[in-house]
Amino acid sequence: MVVGLTGGIGSGKSAVADAFGTLGINWIDADHVAREIVMPGEPALAAIIERYGKTILQQDGTLDRRALRARIFNDEAERHWLEGETHPRIRRRLLTHLMRLRAAGAPYCLLVSPLLIESSQHELVDRILVVDVPREVQIERTLARDGVDRRQVESILSAQSSRECRLAAADDVIDNGGTRRHLIDQVARLDAKYRQLRSPAG
Numbered sequence: 001m002v003v004g005l006t007g008g009i010g011s012g013k014s015a016v017a018d019a020f021g022t023l024g025i026n027w028i029d030a031d032h033v034a035r036e037i038v039m040p041g042e043p044a045l046a047a048i049i050e051r052y053g054k055t056i057l058q059q060d061g062t063l064d065r066r067a068l069r070a071r072i073f074n075d076e077a078e079r080h081w082l083e084g085e086t087h088p089r090i091r092r093r094l095l096t097h098l099m100r101l102r103a104a105g106a107p108y109c110l111l112v113s114p115l116l117i118e119s120s121q122h123e124l125v126d127r128i129l130v131v132d133v134p135r136e137v138q139i140e141r142t143l144a145r146d147g148v149d150r151r152q153v154e155s156i157l158s159a160q161s162s163r164e165c166r167l168a169a170a171d172d173v174i175d176n177g178g179t180r181r182h183l184i185d186q187v188a189r190l191d192a193k194y195r196q197l198r199s200p201a202g
Contacts, residue, residue: 003108031114033093
């Protein structure tokens, strides 16, 4: 079974994935795969360079992700172009990784993705688990973590599914607006639930 773990920026998806990891559950992070497919030598990076020029690169030849983010979140057409170049490649690589995890024989695994619902990635999972926090908490956490301005954070939020859409799509929800202990307790309950679902009597 594949559980799709999603939530908006700053919701704490990584903290939730780490908590599942302490219980022996592996995961694939779509953000990591998104970075893989724009590494030097990858076709997606070549397409990005062709569109924006080599000024979109850092000195070591890798993608300047901050510069790219500034371009696409100020221009919806450019964001759609980039998604058309990258999303199919991300999906294919995710499938490869998920096949490997399925073969390992664990009761379930996670696909961690901020764009699970917005993209076709929700088709790769059996259940959707949403990490939920209020919008203002998302903004505050992202400002503290990424060192960007509020306008850019709000642009990113606008490009993602609304909180209401995510919750409507959810099979399960984790409230990550409280303490670490509260988060761990919720993960433990869901882990037991998912293991039961995959047991012969589940």
